[in-house]
Amino acid sequence: MILVDTSIWIEFFRLKEPVVSELQEHIESGNVIVHSLVFAELLQGCKKPAEVEFILEYWDSLKDDQSSYGIVEGGRFSFDNKMYSKGMGLVDAVLISEARRRKARIWTLDLKMRAFLARTERH
Numbered sequence: 735m736i737l738v739d740t741s742i743w744i745e746f747f748r749l750k751e752p753v754v755s756e757l758q759e760h761i762e763s764g765n766v767i768v769h770s771l772v773f774a775e776l777l778q779g780c781k782k783p784a785e786v787e788f789i790l791e792y793w794d795s796l797k798d799d800q801s802s803y804g805i806v807e808g809g810r811f812s813f814d815n816k817m818y819s820k821g822m823g824l825v826d827a828v829l830i831s832e833a834r835r836r837k838a839r840i841w842t843l844d845l846k847m848r849a850f851l852a853r854t855e856r857h
Contacts, residue, residue, distance in 0.1 A: 737767040739842035770802040
């Protein structure tokens, strides 16, 4: 399973390859985990009502009963790993904590998150 970060969804909605093809394949295979905070970030960046409706259609089709789980746990994970002092926000901490809880990997273009994952996955 793959938890898809906001940066990947942005590329997907901008129709950037190879992200479009790869993400579509994962969606069709049922391998995508979505999180409410990612879709909240996407909605925050919308410029038109049509974009909001488009994103909400994806949310409605992909969400599951766990897609809003773990915000408080993410805050604790952030504290334990001193993520704030490393320039990483709460959303990043929640997503990493949630991916670990669900034994999923994270697909992101965020360099800070990728560096954190690379450091912590080695252990």
